[in-house]
Amino acid sequence: MDAISVNKISKSYGTVRALQEVSFEVQKGELFGIIGPDGAGKTTLFRILTTLMLPDLGTATVNGLDVVTDYKEIRRQVGYMPGRFSLYQDMTVEENLTFFATLFGTTVRENYDLVKDIYQPLEKFKTRRAGKLSGGMKQKLALSCALIHKPSVLFLDEPTTGVDPVSRRDFWEMLQRLKKQGITIVVSTPYMDEAVLCDRIALIREGQFMGIETPQEIVNSYQERLWAVHSNKMSSLLAELRTFKGIQSCFSFGDVLHVTVIDDQLSPASLKCFLVKEGHADVEVYPIQATIEDCYMLLAK
C-alpha cells in the first residue's frame, strides 16, 4: 500500500485555481519532493493532505485513510510542519515540545530517541521563549514538535525557505536520517538544488504537476542542446546571446550563462570564434548536463 495516494485533486479560491487535477502516489519510506515557486499550490496540497482543508474535487488517502472521512485518524498518524512558524511564541522551547507530546497523548521521554539529534542543540536554550529563537533554531524546534508523536508520514512545507546554505545542508542531512528510520517524508521547496536530494520529485507550477520522476530521470529527459558560456563581459554577453540567431534561450547560472541552441550547424568552437571577434576575452563555450533548474525553466515555458 502506498503511504499517500492522490487522485485528481482540485481546489479553487474564488477564480484562482490553486490545484488542478493533481494525482500522484508516494511509497512508504520515500522522500518525496514538491518543487516549485511560491503560489504554485504547494501549501494548498499540504493542507488537504493533512486534513486541514477540503478539496473541491478528487480524493486522497494517507496510510490508506481518506482525507475527508478519516481525518481524525490521519491527524494521529502524520506530522506537519507548516511554512509559517506556528509554535507558541510565548511558551518556552521545552513547553512547546511537551505541549505537542501531550496533545497526542504521549511524552517527550517516550519518543525522545526520534528527536534527539534535532532537539539536542536546543536543549541548552530550553527555557527560552520560542519567539526569541533565531531562524535556524525555530526550524529545529518546529521539526521536533512535528515528530514528537512518532508520525509515520511527515509533511514539511518549505522548511528551508529563508535559511542559509549551511543550515539548509544540515536540515537535509536530518531528513536523510529520518528517512532511514522508515518515515515517509513529503517536503516542498522553492530551491531547485534541493530536488536532487529527494527520491522522487514533482515539479509544480500554477496548480499543476509538470512531471513526477526521480531527479536523474528528469535531468535525463532534457533534450535541448545546452551550453555554458563565459566571457569577461557577462552583462553584454547576455544581451548579445539573447539576440543571436540559433540560440533559443539564455539565462545566468552563477558565473556562467546557460544557452539552449536550436541551430544544428552551430558548434561551441564557432560560437566562441564569433564572440572573440565581437570583442569578448576569456571566452569559454562548452556543452553541459542540465540541472533540475534548467529542466524546470524549460517545462515552465
Added chain:
Amino acid sequence: MDNIVIETNLLTKRFGNFTAVDKISFQVTKGEIFGFLGANGAGKTTAMRMLCGLSIPTSGSGTVAGYDIARQSEMVKRNIGYMSQKFSLYEDLKVWENIRLYGGIYGLSEKAIAEKTDRLLQTLNFENERNTMVKSLPLGWKQKLAFSVAIFHEPKIVFLDEPTGGVDPVTRRQFWELIYQASDRGITVFVTTHYMDEAEYCHRVSIMVDGRIEALDTPKNLKLHYGVKNMQEVFYHLAQTAKRGD
C-alpha cells in the same frame, strides 16, 4: 573619495552582553552591486538596520549617501530605497496607488509622480495592471514592482533584503536583470540573498560570521583564495567556522 556611498568604521552593535555586529569596516562605491552574505544569526539584519538609519550604533561610525548614520538618520532614510521579501507593497492598494503612496512619502510632486508612473508601467509592461490590486498579482510581478517602487525616488542606494526568496527561476533572473539596469544608472545595490548563484552576480561580496566580516572581495577572487569552484563552497568554508551557533 566622492565615489564612496557607504562607509563604515568599526561599526558595532551590542544588545546587553551580546555583540550582534562586531567592528565591521568596509566601503561600497557608486553603482556597485554589493552582496551582503552570512549565515542566519551572523548579524546581517542588525548591520543593515544601522545602515538604513533604523538602529543607532553602540560604537564605531558609518556614513550612507554622505550622511552620518547615527546623527543624520532622517537624511539617510530620504536618500535610500528599501525592499524586502517580507514586506514591500500594500496588498490592498492598486498598483498605481502603491506607486503614488511611495512617491508621496518621498516628497515627489503629483506631476512628477504621474509622469514617472506612466514611464515605469511602460518599462515593466504593466500598463494593463495599473488598476489591479497588488494582492492579485503573481509573486514575481510583485517583486519586480516592489523593486521599481523602491528606486522610484532615484535613491543613491537601494537595500534589498532577500528580494528573491521563493520566486520562480525565470523571474529570479529577470529580477537580477533589473538590478543590473539600476546599477548601470549609477544606483548602488546592497543585497542579501541565500541563493549562492546570485552571489556570483555581485560585483563584490562580503561574508559575515559571528558579527564580523570574515571575507570581502570579488566572487572570482574569493573562489581563487579558497581554492573552490563556486560561491556555495566559499560560503560553506567560512560559515562553518561560526562559533555563535544560530
